[in-house]
Amino acid sequence: MSTRVITLLTALCLLLPIDAALAQSAAPTPPAENEGWRITIYPVLAWVPAGIDMDISLPLAEADGGILGQIIDSRLDGAFLGGFSAAKGAWRLDADGLWAGVGGDRLESPAFTVDADVIYVHVTGGRRIVKDLYATAGVRRLALKYVINVDALGVFERKPGVWDPLVGLGWHTWRRHFEVHAIFEGGGFGVGSDVEVATSFRFDWKPIPHFGVTAGYQFLYFNVDDSVRGREFRVKQTLHGPIAGVGFYF
Numbered sequence: 001m002s003t004r005v006i007t008l009l010t011a012l013c014l015l016l017p018i019d020a021a022l023a024q025s026a027a028p029t030p031p032a033e034n035e036g037w038r039i040t041i042y043p044v045l046a047w048v049p050a051g052i053d054m055d056i057s058l059p060l061a062e063a064d065g066g067i068l069g070q071i072i073d074s075r076l077d078g079a080f081l082g083g084f085s086a087a088k089g090a091w092r093l094d095a096d097g098l099w100a101g102v103g104g105d106r107l108e109s110p111a112f113t114v115d116a117d118v119i120y121v122h123v124t125g126g127r128r129i130v131k132d133l134y135a136t137a138g139v140r141r142l143a144l145k146y147v148i149n150v151d152a153l154g155v156f157e158r159k160p161g162v163w164d165p166l167v168g169l170g171w172h173t174w175r176r177h178f179e180v181h182a183i184f185e186g187g188g189f190g191v192g193s194d195v196e197v198a199t200s201f202r203f204d205w206k207p208i209p210h211f212g213v214t215a216g217y218q219f220l221y222f223n224v225d226d227s228v229r230g231r232e233f234r235v236k237q238t239l240h241g242p243i244a245g246v247g248f249y250f
Contacts, residue, residue: 011142017073037250038087038174040204042096045081045245047218052076052102054114055236058148058156077101079117079241080216092129092172094138094183097121100239110150118237120197124185126170134170134186139163142193142222146235160226162192179204179218194223202240215244 052074058116083096101238122136139164148156168185181202188196204218226233 035089039043040083040250041248042081042083042214042245043146045096045214045243045250047079047081047098047243048241049076049079049100049102049239050241053236053238053240054102054104054105055114056112056114056148057232058112058150065124065189066127072173074104076097077103081245087172087174092126092128092134092170093134094125094126094170095121095123102169103240112148112150114149115147116237118239119143122166124166124168124170126172128158132171132173134172136166136168136170136183138166138185140166140187140192140196140198143223144224144235158226160224160233162224162234164188164192164196164222165198166198168198177206179212181204190221192224194225196220196222199201200243202243206249208246210249212247212249213245215242 048208081101086093122137124142126134128135143161157233164186165188171182173180184199200218206212
């Protein structure tokens with residue numbers, strides 16, 4: 001997980017100078033402190049997690065040692081992401097929701113199959129600290145469902161749900177015909193999940209008033225524990241991949 005995070009953060013650092021160059025070539029329209037609200041709605045953001053990793057620790061009965069293993073062959077059953085943002089002066093609000101159906105098989109011993117639904121609602125508020133850089137804080141509600149079929153032992157199902165407090169940084173550049181958005185957030189802190197890390201980068205192109213297209217990349221990692229008969233069911237989940245969609249700007 002740390003290697004992927006470092007790679008994504010490095011990519012963001014490389015992309016920010018590109019944003020600066022675009023800003024110099026575009027007619028600047030910096031936001032004024034007394035301007036009205038800028039509202040953006042993303043009704044459809046298609047997210048295709050190209051990387052799906054699951055590490056499962058599962059107690060099956062009081063007398064056994066349970067199973068512990070990483071999914072070897074992962075698959076995507078479907079995903080949907082939608083979002084909303086509102087900005088005025090130095091303040092910004094972002095909200096989005098996700099459903100992803102994923103699964104995978106472990107063919108080595110211990111052999112098992114996992115089907116998972118990952119649903120979240122994510123809300124953050126931000127305050128500009130310098131130019132386009134915002135300090136953010138918020139919450140993510142994770143509603144998870146794991147159905148695990150273990151060879152010769154039957155089916156095990158868990159539905160852990162957690163509220164994760166989040167803190168982070170956001171980079172939001174706004175111009176007449178394009179926008180650049182980059183975020184990094186960390187959270188959980190043992191209040192909800194043990195650890196959560198999320199980062200994303202998106203570029204919005206607005207060729208005509210009130211309409212545009214957006215594309216980028218998103219990464220999400222979380223580590224959730226759930227008590228089962230006095231023992232811990234633990235899952236470490238990673239989802240990352242490209243996103244694309246449309247936006248309406250007001």
